[in-house]
Amino acid sequence: MFFIRAREELCLTFPLIILTLVTIRKYRMSENSKSTVFQFEVRYNHILNFSEISRRLLSPFVKLASSIKVDNQGSIEERLVLNFDEDNYLITVSWDRILIKVQGAIKNFTESNSIIQTPFLSILDRLMELEGFGNVQNILLAANYVKKFDCDKSKLVKWFSERALNKAVESVFPETTDVAVVVESKMKESEATVSFGPYFGSSELLKRPISLVSNVDLEDFDFSGVMLESKYFMKVSEVNFSTFVDIVKVNEENVQRVWKML
């Protein structure tokens, strides 16, 4: 990216190399990446009587939801899914974790009074007030991003390979049709993973482990470029809104480092 910008500035000074700039622009990535969907999970000690108390606990929140689903009803692993179709998110509560899956730009949800605070953390607060609640164990943030890249789809893999892989890897197959890079970092209290590769259009979003909540915005993502999936796992003993804001910040930094590299 720095190289591209440098050439642009040079071009302003020396119009004679405009032709070079045109060539570079052809492979230019858009400045902003879009996060398509993200999932934030809080895991805690198993609540053995969850199926007995879950409905009473969640009933006040049902009026906010557009539908509700009960899985493994009556069993120790009962799971309730509150769907908020109108706002493109869902909350799943079970005996060992609570998670929220949201479609939209993750940064918007770090603002005060976002759905992360109410109802997600409000439900968690009610869970934590239970007599049978042990401790929060860890949290996980997983997010998908896509970034537009103005290049012919047929040349996308080659472009990506040249940027992210060395020549030995490129030559494994005479004709490479898809590639991806997975980078992991495992520390004592946290783990981070970023996976990225060419993105061929919105249909790819439907096949990823973190699926979309709805197909409403699908046309907004119908372009080719680079797709990135990031995960950040952290051991914690308590969770509040600041924890979410912090983990999003760390995650965004990881993502930005990848975009810079490309």
Next chain:
Amino acid sequence: MENAIVFKFSEGDINHLQEEAERTSNSDVSKSKNRETDSNFLKKEVEYSLEDSKEVLANVFSGRDRIYDEKWLLSENVQSRIVSVSDSEVTVDCLIDISNRLFQHRVFPRRLFDNVKKLDKGGFVLIKTKAKPGAIRIDVYPGNGIVNEKFFHLKDGWESLENEKLDEKLTQW
């Protein structure tokens, strides 16, 4: 990147995410199933025991009017306490910043609160606002069980001044 990325996460993360993906993609199928069974009440009784919540839950949401596919730029869920109620308007303390305990005094038309059965001073409501250029939408929900009442108990250290005689009349001036 189709089928090319392999996650190596511990703690059963991927299985869990895959399950979520399947459930989301199958949600339309389950809704249509519910609609089919609604038409045959007798059959319904045979199929589901009294403990089964499937049909009950399906009916809970059947009467709601909603506009889907509407894109809003800003969405907030504000926990609030009713300060006063008049014939035409309701005044509430809106907790606009939970972390810093910042409140804003806001006045809304009374009609917005018609769905709140106990509209008393001191009662709690959740005010959901969504906005986009040229439009705003406000939904009001009864706050019982959703609003955390502790957020509205603002002592903030004033109790430490108790018995300091600060509330006594000054007589020595």
